[in-house]
Amino acid sequence: MTRMVRICIQSLLKLVNSFLAMFGMGMILYGIWMIRAWHRQIHDSDYPAPWFIYTMLGLGVTFCVITCSGHIAAETANGCCLYCYLVFVVFLLMLEGAVTMDVFLNRNWEEDFPKDPRGNFNEFKDFIKENFDMCKWVGLSIVSLQGLxxxxxxxxKGLGPHRERYYDSDEEYTLDEVPLLRNYQPAYVVGAPVYGTR
Structure with a gap:
């Protein structure tokens, strides 16, 4: 029974990680699209791309790396892999929570971010304000998937190691394999040597 539950949880973890990977790939594609739009806008100038484009690309790559580690952790069900995966996911959730709290609780949150001399960050803010409902649901979906x-x-991790031995009945195992289950009588007797008659 435990084996079936473990297989089901492994499959669910892989499925949820696949959705997170799709969000990560979407962020990477959106970042690449923003870089192309940036280069079309500035033509041949040597201005560097705005910081939020690189942030979007970095978050997308981070999501993809975390989901790959999640697939490995789900497949192996190894304690070390699961702990590393949990550390990555919890750290990302804490980072997202800190940025969200900064934006909602700090009235001057724009001062916390680097300056954008070209004003593209204002365009990005306007896009989010115009599509706030969609952005809100995408953000809640990502956080919910990370929580799952x-x-x-x-x-x-609580289901235990990958290999298990079930002791449903004592008759399935020899006495040498599980000596504490019965009164184990050794195959030899220690004592004075027995001599035959002459």
């Missing part, structure tokens, strides 16, 4: 990944990884 954390729960599934904890349950998978």
């Amino acid at each position: 990944c954390t729960v599934f990884a904890l349950v998978l």
Whole structure:
């Protein structure tokens, strides 16, 4: 029974990680699209791309790396892999929570971010304000999926090691394999040597 539950949790963890990987690939594609739009806008000038484009690309790559480690952790169900995966996911959740709290609680949150001399960050803010409902649901979906990944990884870790030995009945094993299950009588007797008659 435990084996079936473990297989089900492994499959669910892989499925949720696949959705997170799709979000990561979407962020990477959006970052590449923004770089192309940036280069079309500035033509031949040597201005560097704005910081938020690189942030979008970095977050996309981070999501993809974390989901790859999640697939490896789900497949092996190894304690070390699951712990590393959990550390990555929890760290990312804490980072997302810190940025969200800074934006919502700090009235001067724009001062915390680097300056954008070309004003493209204002265009990005305007896009988010115009499409706030969609951005809100995408953000909530990402955080919910990360929470599900954390729960599934904890349950998978709680189910124990990959290999198990079930002792349903004592008759399935020889006495040499499990000597403490019965009164074990050794195959030899220690004592005075027995001599035959002459």
